[in-house]
Amino acid sequence: MLNLSKNNIPNSVKDSSDTFLQELVSTPKGTHILKRWLLGFFIIFIITLFLPWQQNINGKGMLTALNPAERPQNIQNVIAGRIEKWNVTEGQLVKKGDTLVVLSELKDDYFDPQLPARLSEQMQAKKTALENYQAKADALQKQQEALMKNWELSLEKARNKVKQNRSKVNADSVDVQAEQWQVKVAQDRLQRGVSQERQGIVSLNEMETRRLKVQETQNKLNSVQNKLAISRQELINSQIELNAVNADYAEKIAKARSDRSTALAAFSDGQSELSKLLNKQASVDIRRGFYIVRAPQDGYVVKALKAGIGETLKETESICTLQPINPNLAVELYVKAMDVPLIQEGRIARLEFEGWPAIQFSGWPSVSVGTFAGKVKVIDMIDSKNGEYRLLITPENGNWPKQLRMGSGVYGWIMLDNVPVWYELWRQLNAFPPSLKAAPEEGEKSKKEK
Known part of the structure; x- marks a missing residue:
């Protein structure tokens, strides 16, 4: 630079101005770090796209019993009568043949004691x-x-x-x-x-x-x-x-x-x-x-539908609800009609119970926490409600919690075949149904049951 002016700039000022310009022009260190993170995330995303993803069909339902005789039932009186005495309380465990309610006659044709x-x-x-x-x-x-x-x-x-x-x-x-x-x-x-x-x-x-x-x-x-x-x-x-x-x-x-x-x-x-x-x-x-209403099987008196003494009952009117003891639990899961052809008996399901803490990765069941395995036992031949079909799912290896109660809500996934993550994303974006290569073989079923 030519020193034509009499007023020369001091060297210290020159150095400070050069440093400031360099700082303005140079890339900040945080940007480099951000680039590295973005590149890392991109690489991880690409790798993730090629990871295996297990397709599934989800549905909602509730806990029930596999055997209809073990489901909650309303105890009904056969004849019209008047409640004279209650022999049980709500929540009480009763045995088969125990007296629940004592009735008296209402029809004048049967008033004569002789x-x-x-x-x-x-x-x-x-x-x-x-x-x-x-x-x-x-x-x-x-x-x-x-x-x-x-x-x-x-x-x-x-x-x-x-x-x-x-x-x-x-x-x-x-x-x-x-x-x-x-x-x-x-x-x-x-x-x-x-x-x-x-x-x-x-x-x-x-x-x-x-x-x-x-x-x-x-x-x-x-x-x-x-x-x-x-x-x-x-x-x-x-x-x-x-x-x-x-x-x-x-x-x-x-x-x-x-x-x-x-x-x-x-x-x-x-x-x-x-x-x-x-x-x-x-x-x-x-x-x-029939003046004495007895328990048809062992169970718990859940709810009295008629209360008090002296209340009259009609024929076949419900008196109370009985929950049979130790039922064989099953999940009543409802799925869409378009997904039913993809489901066969013996398919494995992952279940998340209400009130039970869980973290579910539907495509990676091995890393899920708090979910439980089940197996498709029954597929209804006709639709149940709103065009959906009912599935009955039984425990796989009997590992369901003992604290579960009838009627609890359940969210479930029927596990299908493995596909790449990118294929699953593409299918979801195009609203295509899951792909199905083959149903579980009988040999695999028997091994799993053993």
């Missing part, structure tokens, strides 16, 4: 009536058999009488013919005697004798003809009597059969009424057993 005894008396009376009906039917059956035998005998007797009368008619007819012949002979002799009397061959006395003979034979013919008419009338009467026997006994037998049918009908009605009485007595005995 109702079973009175039903027994009615049944005994009905049994006696049935025995009488049976005896009457048996007597009418014997009467009918006796009438049948008498009918046969009476018919045989009437037929014999008809035969006798027919024979008598035949005999009388022969007698009439014989007498008619005698009359003709007598008349012929009389006519010959008339001509002979004119010739003087026959005497007048002989003629009188012949006339008397004609009169006698004519009278005898009339008598025989009357006898034939009587025989014919007796034959007709015997035939009428034969028909009357048929009609009379047919009427008597029909009446006996009708009376027996009436007795058997009354017997059947009595049996029906006796069956109704037996049914009613059994129903009364069973109904009296």
Whole structure:
């Protein structure tokens, strides 16, 4: 620099100004550090993109029991009644058959305390009536058999009488013919005697004798003809009597059969009424057993749905809730319909329970803290709610906390196959479903179960 000016700048000033300019132009040390950090983060990000990521399907649900009999159940009364006594308190452990509530009757048909005894008396009376009906039917059956035998005998007797009368008619007819012949002979002799009397061959006395003979034979013919008419009338009467026997006994037998049918009908009605009485007595005995509501299995009384003494209940109305003891826990998890085809039985799931501290890395289950393993046990064949499908997940190796309670909320992940992180990011950005290469093999399932 040329020193043309008289006012020269001191060297100290020069040095300080140069240092200031250099500081303005030079890069700060913090920037270098920031660059190194950014470069490090970039390298880590690139490396992370190629790390393996386990795809998963998430869902929400709650704790339940695998066996429906071990899930919370409402204890219901079978009959309408009035609460007389509570034998349990909420939270109490009860055994199967323990008395929970004592009820009293509400229907006036069952108010009578002696109702079973009175039903027994009615049944005994009905049994006696049935025995009488049976005896009457048996007597009418014997009467009918006796009438049948008498009918046969009476018919045989009437037929014999008809035969006798027919024979008598035949005999009388022969007698009439014989007498008619005698009359003709007598008349012929009389006519010959008339001509002979004119010739003087026959005497007048002989003629009188012949006339008397004609009169006698004519009278005898009339008598025989009357006898034939009587025989014919007796034959007709015997035939009428034969028909009357048929009609009379047919009427008597029909009446006996009708009376027996009436007795058997009354017997059947009595049996029906006796069956109704037996049914009613059994129903009364069973109904009296329903006055005491018992625990169907071991468990805890969770909540009383009816309180107080004297409160009335309808049929099948819930009284309290019972939680069975030591249920086999399972998670009831709901997933979207589009994810169901990707899930098979035996898939491993990671579960996070409400109230249980956890840090979950869904793609890296090995570094998760506070989550628990499960296995898909059941996949419903139909949707449950809002188009979602229900899964039942059971413990894997039985490592779930003992403090878990039914109904607790659960957030779960069904673990699928491993893919690079970059692929998972690309899939999420494009809203593609997870990829599925293969379902768990049976050999792997059995090894895991062992």
